[in-house]
Amino acid sequence: MAKQKLKIILPVVILLIAVLLMIVLMKGRQPAEQREDVAVGVLVDVISAQPEELIYRISSQGTVRPRLMTSLVSEVNGRIIEVSPNFVEGGFFAAGELLVKVEQDDYLTAVKAAEANLARATAALQEELARVRVAEEEWASFTEGEAPELGLRRPQLARELANVRSAEAELERAARDLSRTELRAPYAGLLQSKTVNIGQFISRGTVLGSIFGTDLAEVRLPLTDHDLAFMLLPGGEQSSYPLVELTALVAGQQQHWPGRLTRTEGVLDERSRVIYAVAQVDDPYRLQTDGKQPLRFGRFVHAAIEGSSSGQVIRLPRNLVRPGNQVLLVNTDSQLEFRPVQVQRTDERYAYVMEGLAAGEHLVVSALPNPLAGMQVRLGRVDGEWLDSPAVSDTEASGD
Structure with missing residues (x-):
């Protein structure tokens, strides 16, 4: 009987103890700490806008040709x-x-024959001159008045003089043909x-x-109207054509040759709508300058033509200028901003901005997949140098 009561009471006691223990644990539990979610901006690399004074260099290309052919x-x-x-x-x-x-044998013979012919003609002329003198003396002795031309043998004298001149011309022709047997x-x-x-x-x-x-090599360089706007061509205060630097990759090394523009062709190309300027290089084969790489005819070269100078402009990598002449920068609130700018000129590497940017403003160079105006960002590298900031993962540093 006692064993049956123990079997009934023991489970009830254990259950009560468990309930009491649970109540004690629940009363002693600390509430979970509440944290607010803080948005972390994307890490981006930027460069600073730096105005500078530049001398433009107009790029072109062409093939080296001889001036004389x-x-x-x-x-x-x-x-x-x-x-x-x-x-x-x-x-x-x-x-x-x-x-x-x-x-030369035949031509030497022709010269000798012409010399002999000239000697005969000269002798005949001397004989005729003697006859003319005799005729003049006889006419003066026997007849008064003016003597006729035929009586003084003037026509015969003119004929012999013409024969001499013809023989002289034949000798000159024979001598000229003889000299032409040697091609120099x-x-x-x-x-x-x-x-x-x-x-x-x-x-x-x-x-x-x-x-x-x-002695001279020439390179025809195509130029657009936009290129001509930044070149210093003769006229007004400018008296000479600008300098040109030609470059080419020769045997794996970049070689340079100085030159100068000498003229521009006066007609636009009908197909490409460009005008050609001609650059000249002295002594291209370096025959008078030992130890320098020759500029061979037929080589394709790149040309950098010295252009006009500019005021304060900001030179940017060309890829930073977006469609519509806009750039992406980080404003003072660490937010992305699209800014329209005025681009004065672009070349294969850079864009030159005249207006729209101030000195020191930060332009984004990181590749952002979907940049939006007002997006919060953090600065990573500025002009290639890391800012003092907490360590971030490689994914954040790349801006992905």
Whole structure:
């Protein structure tokens, strides 16, 4: 009987103890701390707007060409008996150097024949002069009055004088043909191509080759009307054309050649609507300057033309200027702001802002997927330097 009562009372006691213990724990529990959610701005990198005075450099490009190009053409007939060692493609030669020599035997014979003909004509002229003197003396001795032309042998004298002049012309022609058997370089240059060689028979008008002058090289540079607005061309106070720096990648290294604009072509290209300016480079093959990289004909080069100077402008990476000439900056309240600006000029790398920005304002350079005006942000790097700020994750630092 006692065991049955214990089985009934014991569970009830345990249940009461558990209820009391739960009430005690609930009364001793501290309420959970309430925290307000604080919005953390996106971390962005910025650069500071810095006004500066600039000298614009107009970019263009073109191919290097020789200023002088000549086709060598034979003026006589004959067989080639001698060629210069420099008469090879790419060979350099000096002004007046013998390049090709044609067999001269026939032309030497022609000169001798012309000399003999001149001697005969001269002798005949002397004989006729003697007859004229005799005729004048006889007429003066036997007849009074003015002597007729025929009586004084004036027509015969004129004929012999004409024969002498004709013989002199023939001698000059023969001597000229003889000199043309030696083809000499009209100026210092290089042989671009050749079409004949020693032993070959050529006729008058045969093209022997093509030569380029090496004193000056030219580059035609296309320019737009907008480019011309920032260039200093002769006129008014400006008396000379601007300087040009040509660059090209040669054997993996960037090479530079100084030059100067010499003229602009007076007609716009009908298809591209650009005008061409011509730059010249002295001694492009550096034949008088040892140890420098030559500027070879046919090379494609980039040109930086010295332009006009500007006042206080702000130079920005071109990608920072958004459609509508707007830039994204961080205002004094650490919020994003879209600001319209006035762009004076752009090139392949930069945009040059005249108005709309103040010195020291922060322009966003981080890539933000969906920037909105008024979005709260934090400054990360300013002009490439980190600000003193709490450590953030790589994801926040990138602005993602």
